[in-house]
Amino acid sequence: MLNFIVRRLIQVPLVMLVLSLFIVGLTQLLTPEQRAAGYIRSDQQAARLEAIIEERGLRDPFVVQYGNWLGSTLQGDLGFSRASGQDVLQTIRERLPNTIELTLLTALPILLLGVWLGTLSALHKDKLIDQILRVLTILGYSLPTFVLGIVLLAVFYGYLGWLPGAGQVSIINQFALGDLRRYTGLLSLDAALNGRWDIAWDVIQHLILPAATLTVVSAATIVKVMRNNMLEALTSDYVRTARAKGLSSRVVNNKHARRNALLSIVTLGGFLIINLLSGSLITEFIFGYPGVGLWMVEAGLRLDIPAVLGFGLLSALIVVVVSTVVDILYGVVDPRVRFD
Amino acid sequence: MKKFALLSTLLLVGSAFAASPRDTLVIQQSADVPTLDPGVTYDTSSGALVENIYETLLTYRGNSLRDLEPLLASKAPTVSNGGRTVTFDLRKNVKFHTGNAMTCRDAEYTFERNLVTNSAESGNWFISESLLGTGSNANDDKTITWARIDKAVECNNAGQLVFTLPKPDPAFLAKLAYTGQSIVDSKHAIAIGEWKGTEADWKAQVGKDLTGSNLNKQPSGTGAYRLVRRDANATLLQAFDGYWGKKPAIKNVVLQKVPEIAARQQAFLRGDADIIEGGGRSVDEQQIKGKPGVAWLDNLPNTSAFAIFMNQKVQDPKLLGSGKLDGQGIPANFFSDVNVRRAFSHAFNYGQYIQDVQQGKGKQLTMLLPSSFPGYDAEVKTYTFDPAKARTYLQRAWGGNVWKNGFTLTANYRAGSVPSQTAMEILKRNIESLNPKFKVNIQQKQWSEMLADSKNGKEAMVLIGWAPDYADADNFLYTFYSSNGFYAPRSNFKDASVDKWLDQARSTVNTAQRNRLYSLVGQRAYEQAPYINVPAGVNYTFFRDNLQGVSAATYNPMTSFDTGTLWKDLSKR
Numbered sequence: 037m038l039n040f041i042v043r044r045l046i047q048v049p050l051v052m053l054v055l056s057l058f059i060v061g062l063t064q065l066l067t068p069e070q071r072a073a074g075y076i077r078s079d080q081q082a083a084r085l086e087a088i089i090e091e092r093g094l095r096d097p098f099v100v101q102y103g104n105w106l107g108s109t110l111q112g113d114l115g116f117s118r119a120s121g122q123d124v125l126q127t128i129r130e131r132l133p134n135t136i137e138l139t140l141l142t143a144l145p146i147l148l149l150g151v152w153l154g155t156l157s158a159l160h161k162d163k164l165i166d167q168i169l170r171v172l173t174i175l176g177y178s179l180p181t182f183v184l185g186i187v188l189l190a191v192f193y194g195y196l197g198w199l200p201g202a203g204q205v206s207i208i209n210q211f212a213l214g215d216l217r218r219y220t221g222l223l224s225l226d227a228a229l230n231g232r233w234d235i236a237w238d239v240i241q242h243l244i245l246p247a248a249t250l251t252v253v254s255a256a257t258i259v260k261v262m263r264n265n266m267l268e269a270l271t272s273d274y275v276r277t278a279r280a281k282g283l284s285s286r287v288v289n290n291k292h293a294r295r296n297a298l299l300s301i302v303t304l305g306g307f308l309i310i311n312l313l314s315g316s317l318i319t320e321f322i323f324g325y326p327g328v329g330l331w332m333v334e335a336g337l338r339l340d341i342p343a344v345l346g347f348g349l350l351s352a353l354i355v356v357v358v359s360t361v362v363d364i365l366y367g368v369v370d371p372r373v374r375f376d
Numbered sequence: 377m378k379k380f381a382l383l384s385t386l387l388l389v390g391s392a393f394a395a396s397p398r399d400t401l402v403i404q405q406s407a408d409v410p411t412l413d414p415g416v417t418y419d420t421s422s423g424a425l426v427e428n429i430y431e432t433l434l435t436y437r438g439n440s441l442r443d444l445e446p447l448l449a450s451k452a453p454t455v456s457n458g459g460r461t462v463t464f465d466l467r468k469n470v471k472f473h474t475g476n477a478m479t480c481r482d483a484e485y486t487f488e489r490n491l492v493t494n495s496a497e498s499g500n501w502f503i504s505e506s507l508l509g510t511g512s513n514a515n516d517d518k519t520i521t522w523a524r525i526d527k528a529v530e531c532n533n534a535g536q537l538v539f540t541l542p543k544p545d546p547a548f549l550a551k552l553a554y555t556g557q558s559i560v561d562s563k564h565a566i567a568i569g570e571w572k573g574t575e576a577d578w579k580a581q582v583g584k585d586l587t588g589s590n591l592n593k594q595p596s597g598t599g600a601y602r603l604v605r606r607d608a609n610a611t612l613l614q615a616f617d618g619y620w621g622k623k624p625a626i627k628n629v630v631l632q633k634v635p636e637i638a639a640r641q642q643a644f645l646r647g648d649a650d651i652i653e654g655g656g657r658s659v660d661e662q663q664i665k666g667k668p669g670v671a672w673l674d675n676l677p678n679t680s681a682f683a684i685f686m687n688q689k690v691q692d693p694k695l696l697g698s699g700k701l702d703g704q705g706i707p708a709n710f711f712s713d714v715n716v717r718r719a720f721s722h723a724f725n726y727g728q729y730i731q732d733v734q735q736g737k738g739k740q741l742t743m744l745l746p747s748s749f750p751g752y753d754a755e756v757k758t759y760t761f762d763p764a765k766a767r768t769y770l771q772r773a774w775g776g777n778v779w780k781n782g783f784t785l786t787a788n789y790r791a792g793s794v795p796s797q798t799a800m801e802i803l804k805r806n807i808e809s810l811n812p813k814f815k816v817n818i819q820q821k822q823w824s825e826m827l828a829d830s831k832n833g834k835e836a837m838v839l840i841g842w843a844p845d846y847a848d849a850d851n852f853l854y855t856f857y858s859s860n861g862f863y864a865p866r867s868n869f870k871d872a873s874v875d876k877w878l879d880q881a882r883s884t885v886n887t888a889q890r891n892r893l894y895s896l897v898g899q900r901a902y903e904q905a906p907y908i909n910v911p912a913g914v915n916y917t918f919f920r921d922n923l924q925g926v927s928a929a930t931y932n933p934m935t936s937f938d939t940g941t942l943w944k945d946l947s948k949r
Contacts, residue, residue, distance in 0.1 A: 087496035326608035
């Protein structure tokens with residue numbers, strides 16, 4: 037297993053190198069003027085277009101431009117992101133924990149809810165509860181994230197006033213954040229460790245609506261897949277054999293059928309976590325949640341190439357690490373899987 | 377049920393601490409703040425913060441764009457040597473946020489740093505034009521030496537700041553009021569790794585992009601507010617206890633980044649935000665205006681000018697069709713006939729544009745200069761929508777061949793820009809209705825491509841605007857009308873008289889004389905019709921009605937912040 041993990045980790049720099057070549061190569065499809073437009077915010081700055089191209093070396097050959105980028109990246113300088121107004125590394129350092137926090141609060145409910153409801157639906161196939169769950173699944177599956185997000189915001193914040201609006205903490209706590217000692221980077225946890233339960237609760241409250249949006253949208257897929265897997269498992273030979281042996285329904289369903297049905301959920305869960313960690317772009321945008329997803333949307337809109345490259349590398353890292361974990365989990369769920 | 381009640385209580389408790397406190401100004405916007413370094417501040421989003429953290433030598437008096445008053449200068453400057461030497465006495469007992477006392481050396485360092493770096497993204501080209509006679513930096517213009525920069529701005533033995541200009545510049549003082557020319561804390565800047573302020577390392581700083589500089593991360597100005605903290609979610613500022621001026625009523629300012637307009641609107645209507653970035657007049661009038669707790673201030677001055685260009689030398693054969701006056705295209709110099717330009721100017725329905733795009737809140741400009749600016753002459757005639765006159769001019773154009781043979785013209789507009797698209801559609805419909813042989817094709821184009829193509833004179837007709845760097849007519853009129861102006865390659869308009877008047881106005885310090893010259897430019901521009909003057913929008917702003925200090929009497933459009941005031945002039949009930 038150790039060999040397997042080491043082999044996977046060795047792949048990381050290689051994947052990143054290829055990815056960076058690919059992204060920098062793609063930007064070359066744009067004219068220098070198009071790339072320089074990312075630095076322009078006004079007509080006055082547009083007047084300086086040629087100077088911007090010259091100063092940034094945007095007309096240099098691809099090898100020179102890539103060489104410059106690689107040179108500074110190897111020295112730990114991923115460049116300055118205009119979208120965040122900070123260095124790329126600092127931006128990732130500041131925003132990734134926020135996205136992790138949202139992922140932690142979201143992934144578990146999505147997986148648990150998805151597995152539970154999917155199982156429930158399959159076990160009650162074609163009964164009322166199954167019908168209701170199927171309708172809800174279709175609704176959740178087809179609801180665009182931005183519609184659901186805005187509706188939740190309008191109802192629970194705008195109309196009822198039960199939950200806070202956009203951002204990560206309320207105004208009253210903004211100034212207190214500077215006094216917090218940061219241990220983990222996860223704001224709610226750090227606030228709790230500092231004894232500031234009010235801030236921790238404030239952060240959690242701000243997470244509820246984005247998490248709910250993501251849960252409704254993403255859980256639907258898990259429910260659907262889980263239901264299908266369970267139905268398949270319930271009609272398979274080994275389940276029939278288990279029943280014939282006189283095992284209780286509970287044991288058959290939970291231990292034999294569900295465990296096997298979970299195999300593809302592990303893969304799906306991996307993708308889910310990759311998506312959440314790479315930033316839930318639309319959700320973070322709607323709720324002004326300062327994670328990497330929001331940064332990426334802005335970077336994309338502004339053609340912020342250092343940010344796009346930095347985000348690309350971060351995503352590659354997340355993909356490799358999460359897929360390694362998923363592969364290891366395969367071994368846990370299915371003992372037939374070996375890593376030798 | 378009990379559980380639900382507990383949850384509801386907790387949630388309600390949570391919602392209680394959302395409202396904006398009385399001593400705190402809460403602003404929500406989608407725009408990012410690229411920098412807090414004045415040396416590269418050249419956009420309103422950065423400007424709105426920098427103008428409150430830093431201060432300039434001079435500033436605009438109240439809502440006036442014509443009168444300047446001292447800010448960090450202790451009195452109006454002494455101008456001598458035929459306008460070439462400008463001497464400032466600086467205010468005493470002024471402290472930077474670090475606690476350092478402001479001295480003449482800080483002002484000298486600031487201007488030298490701006491001249492040395494003068495990066496492409498910055499607005500320092502115009503201060504360089506005044507002080508070095510060129511907008512370029514030392515990388516692009518090898519005649520710029522350290523000695524020239526050093527001599528351009530110095531402190532004399534009496535501690536006065538002395539500018540030495542190569543020639544008089546009537547716009548120089550207005551340029552000093554620009555936020556990007558704010559005085560920085562030189563000791564602090566040097567300590568955190570910025571330019572040392574000496575010849576030793578000046579070369580390495582030339583053209584350096586200061587957007588992400590150390591000074592951007594740790595600003596220290598003399599302004600009424602100091603930066604407390606900046607993270608991905610918010611920028612926090614607090615009133616500076618050591619401020620030399622009147623203590624601000626608002627203690628805290630929180631600028632939150634909320635990209636989604638629906639979220640900003642909810643926060644504003646609930647009173648959690650005092651000011652938000654709106655969604656344009658039509659959206660804001662429909663969804664914000666008239667709602668409880670909302671104050672709406674309209675009919676405010678606008679400071680931009682937009683025009684539809686009529687390029688007299690179109691360099692792109694693709695837009696010319698046959699390239700002849702045979703009904704299938706246009707010759708490259710189609711717009712060089714003044715009759716064509718006048719006809720197009722009469723064919724634009726200004727009223728319809730004001731109605732459709734500006735919801736009735738628009739104003740026709742007599743010249744491409746905001747009406748609030750010094751030098752604007754309201755007496756210059758404007759074109760009216762008059763199809764009969766347009767027809768007459770087109771019948772005269774090109775010896776009658778335009779009317780006889782017709783033409784096919786292709787015009788581009790900026791992709792995604794509703795005002796540009798609407799303007800072009802209005803023009804197309806009206807021109808085509810004059811004669812069935814007239815055909816105007818309009819197509820959208822990406823902004824970056826338009827920037828590049830129009831710069832090379834490739835576009836036949838585009839809608840472009842200009843916003844001011846400083847409140848001086850030259851910044852607009854030279855840009856649009858001079859054959860050496862920034863927009864000259866896009867319009868290829870050249871008029872010897874206009875060039876002469878604009879050059880004279882550049883070196884005339886007598887205001888009345890300059891205004892007369894600008895009137896002449898305006899009148900000549902009316903006759904020659906190089907552009908279709910697109911009506912200017914009327915500014916408006918909205919805010920929570922407990923916010924005090926915002927009114928037409930205090931609104932200065934050169935101030936970047938939405939209320940047209942600095943934060944120190946605001947308070948909350």
